[in-house]
Amino acid sequence: MNPDANMVVAPSDHFILYEDVFIQSVKKGLEEAAQNPYLVTLGITPTRPDTGYGYIRYDKNVGTGIHKVLQFTEKPNVEKAEEFLASKEYVWNGGIFIWNVKTAIAAFKKYAPEMYSLFHNGNGYYNTTQEQAFIDSEYPKSPNISIDYAIMEKADNVYTIPADFGWSDLGTWASLYEVAEKKENANVSSNTNLYLEDSANNIIHLPSQKLCVIKGLKDYIVVDEDDVLLIYPKKDEQEIKKVTEILKSNNQNHYL
Numbered sequence: 001m002n003p004d005a006n007m008v009v010a011p012s013d014h015f016i017l018y019e020d021v022f023i024q025s026v027k028k029g030l031e032e033a034a035q036n037p038y039l040v041t042l043g044i045t046p047t048r049p050d051t052g053y054g055y056i057r058y059d060k061n062v063g064t065g066i067h068k069v070l071q072f073t074e075k076p077n078v079e080k081a082e083e084f085l086a087s088k089e090y091v092w093n094g095g096i097f098i099w100n101v102k103t104a105i106a107a108f109k110k111y112a113p114e115m116y117s118l119f120h121n122g123n124g125y126y127n128t129t130q131e132q133a134f135i136d137s138e139y140p141k142s143p144n145i146s147i148d149y150a151i152m153e154k155a156d157n158v159y160t161i162p163a164d165f166g167w168s169d170l171g172t173w174a175s176l177y178e179v180a181e182k183k184e185n186a187n188v189s190s191n192t193n194l195y196l197e198d199s200a201n202n203i204i205h206l207p208s209q210k211l212c213v214i215k216g217l218k219d220y221i222v223v224d225e226d227d228v229l230l231i232y233p234k235k236d237e238q239e240i241k242k243v244t245e246i247l248k249s250n251n252q253n254h255y256l
Contacts, residue, residue, distance in 0.1 A: 001127055002101070006033045009097040009147075015179050017166020025163040029098035032066055038159045039107060039152065040066070040098040043091025045164035049081035051238050052172050054093035054148065057084075058160045069158040072148060075238075091162050093148065094169065103157075112150045115142055173221045174234050177203040203234070228255050 008026055016022045029040040043056050054074045058067040072093065076084065084090040099107075108116040118138055125134040143150070152158055168175045180188040185200035191208060197215040204222045206212050214222070221237060223230040232240060247255055 005101045006030050007099065007101060007104075009095075009099075011095050011169065013170065014094065014096075015166075015168040015170055017179065019165070021163060021165040022167075025161050025165065026098065028065055029161055032159065032161075033098050033100045033103065037103045037106075038066075038099065038157055039103060039155055041069070041152065041158065041160050042094060042096040042098070043160040043162045044094045044167045045162060046085055046090065046092050047178070049078055049085045050092070050174070051075055051078050051081050052175070053169075055081070055084050055090045056093050056160055057090050058162070060089055063159075066159050066161050069152075069160050072153045074148075078235075091160060092167075094167055095148075097147065097152075107151050107155055107157075111154045112143075112145075115145075115150065118142055172237055173203055173223070174237055177234065201234070 008030070025042050029042065032038055033040055041056065043058065046053075046055075052075060054072060055076060056069055057071040057073070058069050060067060062068065073080070073084070073090075105116070118141060122131070122134045122138060125131050166179070168179045170176050170179070177188050180203070182188060185196070187196060187200060187202050187204065189202075189204040189206075191204065191206040191210070191212060193206075193208070193211045194204065195211070195213045196202075199214050199217045201219045202214075202217055202222060203220075204212065204214075206222070206224045210224065212222075212224075219234045221230060221232045221234055230240070244256055247253065
């Protein structure tokens with residue numbers, strides 16, 4: 001409807017602790033996108049060597065508040081993640097993008113021509129009563145690829161605004177632990193029926209009617225849900241995905 005519009009693309013289920021800092025960063029991104037043909041991403045200041053997030057390396061020596069992106073790295077191993085954190089040249093990729101409509105369309109045309117052509121054919125239907133029918137028909141034909149792989153990792157006009165606004169995608173138990181209220185000995189629990197001794201830095205999720213007695217447990221995830229009991233070190237939580245694959249291969253999907 002407005003070919004000169006600037007837009008923000010943001011996941012709807014992420015946790016933002018410092019809304020004022022977030023809004024300042026978004027405004028900065030909109031100003032840059034309006035003035036320059038930049039694909040802007042908000043870079044999240046990392047707080048730990050998390051292997052579950054993508055990382056963005058940026059040129060910290062050039063730019064004020066906004067910096068050219070040098071490299072994307074998807075979910076590194078823990079050694080690489082520790083290197084990234086120590087270098088102070090990396091931010092987490094939170095999937096929050098800001099750009100001008102024309103800049104975005106030009107990027108799709110150049111780097112994802114198949115997708116561009118597919119949806120360009122719908123220009124006569126958008127914002128009409130026929131739009132939904134077109135989407136229902138054509139969207140399933142689109143390549144199943146993320147914006148990171150399709151555009152951001154290929155483009156040479158990607159810039160990041162590093163920011164620390166208390167972000168979490170709440171996609172892992174460790175990320176939930178980071179933002180949740182800590183109780184005695186930095187334990188996080190949704191259950192008050194607990195008896196903990198010499199236990200710290202755990203996240204414990206149990207049915208409300210169940211009593212839990214734990215001694216000598218540190219830095220663990222404990223989840224009792226229906227017919228599954230999970231007890232796993234927090235630092236190894238990315239390995240849980242391997243367990244789910246094993247369950248799938250053994251036709252045990254009912255546990256997932």
